[in-house]
Amino acid sequence: MNAFFQIQLLSAFLFFVGLLVVLLKRNIIIVLMGIELMLNAINLSFVVFSKQNYQIEGQLGVLFIIVIAAAESAIGLSILINFYRNFGVTKTSVANTLKG
Amino acid sequence: MNELQSLQTSLQTSFLPFWIILLPLIGLIINAVITPLIFRGVHNHLHKTKVIFAGSVATLVIFISFLLSCYAYFILSSNSSAIKSPSYLWPNIDTLKISFQLVIDKLSIILCLVVTAVGSLIHLYSIGYMGKDDGVVRYFVFLNLFCFSMLLLIIGNSLPLMFFGWEGVGLCSYLLIGFWYTDKEKLQNATKAFIMNRIGDIGLLLAMVLIFKSIGTLEISNINQIISTYQSTYQNTYQNIQQITQQTLDSQTITIICLLLFVGAIGKSAQIPLYTWLPDAMSGPTPVSALIHAATMVTAGVYMIVRFSPLYQASPTAMAVIATIGAGTALFAATIAIAQNDIKKVLAYSTISQLGFMFLACGVGAYTAAIFHLLTHAFFKALLFLGAGSVIHACQGEQDMQKFGGLRKYLPHTFVTMMIGSFAISGLPLFSGFFSKDEILFSVLALPYGGSGLYLIATITAFLTAIYTARLISMTFLGEERFTVMVRKYLHESPSVMLVPLYVLAFLATIGGIFGLHHFLVPNNYSEIVIFSKLPEIGIHLPLTEREVMISSAFISIVGFILGLTLFRTKTKESKSIRKIFKIPLSIQRVLENKYYVDEIYDYILVRPLRLFAYHCSIFVEQYVFDLVIVLLQRVIFSLGKKLRTLQSGDVQMYLLFFLLGITSFLFLALNFKG
Amino acid sequence: MVNLISNTSTSIITALCILTVIFALLMLFAKTAINSALGLLAVLLCSAAIYAVIGEHFVATIQILVYAGAIMVLFIFSIMLLNLTEEEKEQEKKQEKKFFTPHLIVLLIGPLAAMFAFILVAFSLEYFSPYVSRYSYKGVYTKEHIMQIGGNTFAMAQELFATHYILFELISIFLLIAMIAAVVLAKRKID
Numbered sequence: 024m025n026a027f028f029q030i031q032l033l034s035a036f037l038f039f040v041g042l043l044v045v046l047l048k049r050n051i052i053i054v055l056m057g058i059e060l061m062l063n064a065i066n067l068s069f070v071v072f073s074k075q076n077y078q079i080e081g082q083l084g085v086l087f088i089i090v091i092a093a094a095e096s097a098i099g100l101s102i103l104i105n106f107y108r109n110f111g112v113t114k115t116s117v118a119n120t121l122k123g
Numbered sequence: 124m125n126e127l128q129s130l131q132t133s134l135q136t137s138f139l140p141f142w143i144i145l146l147p148l149i150g151l152i153i154n155a156v157i158t159p160l161i162f163r164g165v166h167n168h169l170h171k172t173k174v175i176f177a178g179s180v181a182t183l184v185i186f187i188s189f190l191l192s193c194y195a196y197f198i199l200s201s202n203s204s205a206i207k208s209p210s211y212l213w214p215n216i217d218t219l220k221i222s223f224q225l226v227i228d229k230l231s232i233i234l235c236l237v238v239t240a241v242g243s244l245i246h247l248y249s250i251g252y253m254g255k256d257d258g259v260v261r262y263f264v265f266l267n268l269f270c271f272s273m274l275l276l277i278i279g280n281s282l283p284l285m286f287f288g289w290e291g292v293g294l295c296s297y298l299l300i301g302f303w304y305t306d307k308e309k310l311q312n313a314t315k316a317f318i319m320n321r322i323g324d325i326g327l328l329l330a331m332v333l334i335f336k337s338i339g340t341l342e343i344s345n346i347n348q349i350i351s352t353y354q355s356t357y358q359n360t361y362q363n364i365q366q367i368t369q370q371t372l373d374s375q376t377i378t379i380i381c382l383l384l385f386v387g388a389i390g391k392s393a394q395i396p397l398y399t400w401l402p403d404a405m406s407g408p409t410p411v412s413a414l415i416h417a418a419t420m421v422t423a424g425v426y427m428i429v430r431f432s433p434l435y436q437a438s439p440t441a442m443a444v445i446a447t448i449g450a451g452t453a454l455f456a457a458t459i460a461i462a463q464n465d466i467k468k469v470l471a472y473s474t475i476s477q478l479g480f481m482f483l484a485c486g487v488g489a490y491t492a493a494i495f496h497l498l499t500h501a502f503f504k505a506l507l508f509l510g511a512g513s514v515i516h517a518c519q520g521e522q523d524m525q526k527f528g529g530l531r532k533y534l535p536h537t538f539v540t541m542m543i544g545s546f547a548i549s550g551l552p553l554f555s556g557f558f559s560k561d562e563i564l565f566s567v568l569a570l571p572y573g574g575s576g577l578y579l580i581a582t583i584t585a586f587l588t589a590i591y592t593a594r595l596i597s598m599t600f601l602g603e604e605r606f607t608v609m610v611r612k613y614l615h616e617s618p619s620v621m622l623v624p625l626y627v628l629a630f631l632a633t634i635g636g637i638f639g640l641h642h643f644l645v646p647n648n649y650s651e652i653v654i655f656s657k658l659p660e661i662g663i664h665l666p667l668t669e670r671e672v673m674i675s676s677a678f679i680s681i682v683g684f685i686l687g688l689t690l691f692r693t694k695t696k697e698s699k700s701i702r703k704i705f706k707i708p709l710s711i712q713r714v715l716e717n718k719y720y721v722d723e724i725y726d727y728i729l730v731r732p733l734r735l736f737a738y739h740c741s742i743f744v745e746q747y748v749f750d751l752v753i754v755l756l757q758r759v760i761f762s763l764g765k766k767l768r769t770l771q772s773g774d775v776q777m778y779l780l781f782f783l784l785g786i787t788s789f790l791f792l793a794l795n796f797k798g
Numbered sequence: 799m800v801n802l803i804s805n806t807s808t809s810i811i812t813a814l815c816i817l818t819v820i821f822a823l824l825m826l827f828a829k830t831a832i833n834s835a836l837g838l839l840a841v842l843l844c845s846a847a848i849y850a851v852i853g854e855h856f857v858a859t860i861q862i863l864v865y866a867g868a869i870m871v872l873f874i875f876s877i878m879l880l881n882l883t884e885e886e887k888e889q890e891k892k893q894e895k896k897f898f899t900p901h902l903i904v905l906l907i908g909p910l911a912a913m914f915a916f917i918l919v920a921f922s923l924e925y926f927s928p929y930v931s932r933y934s935y936k937g938v939y940t941k942e943h944i945m946q947i948g949g950n951t952f953a954m955a956q957e958l959f960a961t962h963y964i965l966f967e968l969i970s971i972f973l974l975i976a977m978i979a980a981v982v983l984a985k986r987k988i989d
Binding site: 042045046047054115116118119120121122 | 771772773774775776778779780783
Binding site: 052 | 811823868969
């Protein structure tokens with residue numbers, strides 16, 4: 024099995040672990056971290072593909088993704104602070120206005 | 124239709140039959156719709172006007188129908204053989220073509236005249252009798268509905284039409300017996316009448332199905348045509364019958380059809396075993412009893428059998444059954460009538476007995492005699508009932524004969540007319556009943572289907588008839604007065620609106636014998652209407668000749684009548700019971716009084732097991748059907764709903780999951796279906 | 799099949815992969831938020847190591863600096879700020895059982911496993927099929943070329959500032975907007 028293939032496999036696995044984290048954890052902070060994990064997995068995939076195909080665009084994509092991830096996590100955390108101010112806890116179950 | 128036309132001479136098609144039926148319908152609609160509108164919120168001083176208005180409308184339409192029937196009679200007796208109305212195809216499916224057609228031929232014109240004449244007289248009478256009742260408009264509506272259904276039954280040319288009229292008269296019987304519906308017992312009686320009628324209708328329906336299957340048509344004229352052709356063919360040339368009829372027609376089928384039709388007639392005309400509704404039907408108003416349960420509805424069974432006379436001529440078995448049941452019922456009912464104390468019940472059992480006579484006549488083949496007796500019976504029975512109604516009206520609703528007596532002084536007109544009626548029913552010579560009854564007796568003796576045994580039974584019944592009718596007269600009008608002081612204070616003769624019908628009927632009952640129906644009902648073509656069995660010529664050996672029969676029946680009736688009058692006349696304040704007079708033990712008198720306990724037997728054998736079964740069934744259904752199926756259904760839906768509720772938990776992560784599932788499947792499908 | 803990396807690198811990469819997996823699972827099954835954060839941090843560091851072994855030095859550095867250094871610190875700060883009290887922890891434990899219902903797990907595992915299998919199959923098909931010419935779309939940046947230019951960073955810079963400069967400008971504006979947005983959102987509302 025090629026090394027690159029292993030990394031691609033890893034990327035897929037990390038993506039799904041991140042997905043599970045997003046779906047299964049009840050703490051919003053951990054959910055946001057799961058999103059970061061997913062993005063990281065995508066980074067891995069981009070890098071490996073660019074290396075396999077002797078290109079550099081993949082790495083550029085990674086750069087941008089990292090930048091965007093940083094911005095998104097910053098904004099996400101500020102939303103989280105607002106959430107905490109409104110509800111007092113950081114559980115996902117309190118945000119159930121769509122219920123019913 | 125073309126073959127039929129070629130056979131009958133001078134056929135007429137007109138709208139006259141439609142008008143005869145339509146007039147009662149118009150009267151009915153006027154009384155049902157317009158009269159309540161005119162007299163809405165009526166106060167007491169307008170009640171009389173309402174009664175007169177509604178009553179006149181109802182009487183007028185029936186009277187005009189009567190005039191139209193007279194006109195039809197004149198047309199028929201001149202030269203045509205039948206008046207047909209235009210026919211409309213009612214259901215027109217592939218093999219089932221039932222046409223809505225009304226035919227007035229010589230048989231139905233007699234009944235039309237009877238129904239409309241007696242009907243209009245009874246409508247007139249009802250204006251006086253029901254004058255103080257609150258529901259009088261409803262009463263006239265129902266009476267008109269009854270006349271409409273009866274006329275439809277009589278002149279409808281197809282079995283479904285006749286059945287429509289059959290059911291209609293049954294319905295009106297129910298409505299009118301239970302007219303005073305606030306009394307629960309009257310309602311029960313009405314239901315009993317309707318249900319027993321219905322039981323008979325099963326036979327009629329089965330007969331219709333069988334007729335359609337084996338003969339192929341439901342038109343009465345066609346049926347009679349086919350059967351008489353079948354008869355002549357079968358008897359004369361032994362040809363292959365299958366050329367004429369369907370393959371399934373044979374004599375056994377004809378017998379079954381006849382018996383099934385007779386079952387229907389049993390239910391309608393109160394023969395054994397379906398007769399118990401008729402005495403209980405007396406809880407309706409007396410004019411209703413007169414019209415429906417004496418003159419017209421109960422004779423529908425006889426009419427139907429005479430209508431299908433070619434069918435019955437082809438089946439000796441059925442005729443034997445009819446004759447036996449008719450004779451048995453006549454004797455049975457006469458024995459009960461002697462012991463009854465209610466004036467209307469006596470007349471009810473008398474009706475059953477006379478109907479038995481009519482069926483006996485049909486059963487031996489003397490169809491013309493049966494119709495003749497139907498005609499005269501309508502006159503004198505209606506007369507007797509109306510007179511009884513007059514007595515009841517005068518005595519403030521008292522019906523027990525043991526509380527009557529000596530009313531001759533106070534109700535002279537009623538007395539005279541009822542005497543004439545009782546003469547007629549007993550068969551005293553030269554009254555109408557004498558001629559019809561004598562004809563039946565002679566036919567029973569003389570015709571090949573009859574016999575001495577039946578003649579003996581019929582003679583005994585005639586004797587008993589005279590006795591109980593005379594008993595009725597004697598207990599009511601003659602002897603010492605047995606009524607209370609309160610009744611005595613208000614005793615008055617009936618108003619003239621009630622007396623005029625009595626006198627007209629008395630007149631008809633007297634001269635009714637001249638309607639010598641022999642010559643009217645038998646045209647040149649025998650097979651058209653009724654089969655007329657030729658009476659044997661003089662010289663053939665018979666137990667008695669016609670003259671002897673006539674003399675003996677006259678003698679028996681006179682003797683019986685005088686016996687009845689004298690035996691039951693009271694000199695003291697107490698009425699005589701038959702136990703003392705005939706020296707029979709008390710137990711037998713009780714048995715006769717309680718009508719042989721037939722109602723109680725029916726209750727134990729039929730009604731109670733059925734109720735028990737229904738009760739257990741209902742419990743079973745409650746337990747197993749409801750608790751199992753329905754509660755199960757509820758639980759399933761509930762739990763399904765509960766599970767589906769998780770879809771809308773408000774949990775964002777759950778939503779995300781379904782989001783993902785959707786995207787995955789979409790992607791999967793999109794990637795798999797290339798191009 | 800061209801060997802792009804040496805055999806020892808392959809085994810290092812394998813080891814790093816396994817490590818990453820372990821840390822990711824640690825993050826998934828952690829009981830507290832801080833444990834999850836530490837797991838994520840470890841994953842990020844291992845990813846950086848993988849980038850480095852492959853030869854993407856620039857990306858590895860950026861990963862450590864930005865991702866592990868800034869974002870994770872931000873996360874740990876917020877965990878520290880929104881500290882859970884004792885009773886909330888107990889309530890969380892009580893509610894934990896309600897969430898992990900069996901049918902939820904079944905619902906999750908099924909499609910995810912399907913997705914995983916799908917990708918696996920797709921990868922292996924692409925890998926094992928003889929008709930698809932791998933490496934058909936090739937660029938010029940082989941290892942030798944990169945070494946010739948002057949390293950990974952130099953190549954990246956060349957691409958970024960010459961060919962894709964508009965993107966670079968846009969991303970900087972984007973960062974500005976994000977900064978403003980974060981400050982506005984987190985501000986304490988006066989009225």
